Amino acid sequence: SSELTQDPAVSVALGQTVRITCQGDSLRSYYASWYQQKPGQAPVLVIHGKNDRPSGIPDRFSGSSSGNTASLTITGAQAEDEADYYCNCRDSSGNRVFGGGTKLTVL
């Protein structure tokens, strides 16, 4: 199955912009989805499709894609955005693959 690669950790100053990336061959063919997970909680969908946010997700979260890379951008990061972020994408075999996750620290 295909792999999705994420940076293990990223930090951002409060109020600044941060981009979290996800790389993999399947991203050339299919959209990624992005999930936020805080300690002890279930994951929450934050971005899917071209750049769609579920109801209740702040508009500071946005998504984009180019070639084999999908990106999650947080514009004006807040303290409550500190969490683990995972990308996910289907591969050509039908498997749904997660990236290894990125731990976001808001300084």
Added chain:
Amino acid sequence: EVQLVESGGVLVQPGGSLRLSCAASGFTFSTSSMNWVRQAPGKGLEWVSYISSSSTTTYYADSVKGRFTISRDNAKNSLYLQMNSLSDEDTAVYYCARETYYYDTRGGWYFDLWGRGTLVIVSS
């Protein structure tokens, strides 16, 4: 209320078997594709298995293929995961997740509803 509630997680010995359940409510389960996703302690998310709404299509991660079986009962609004030949590497919180499909210029699949998870510990 729209929700998924997992159950069945326990302490089980290596080599043992276990059946997890996921009860769905508040939405039309019979038209929803479903997945199991797990998370080992301190580790990232790992997709485990997928089942289509009518059970005609299933997929499994290589790590569980041949040992785990996903199934569903649309009359009972329930999803299941039969786990056999368990090892300590299967220790994890197991989540059930509803999947939605989206298409414009390309396809996208996403998990828009998650349960709280059930903990499976494989240990002697």
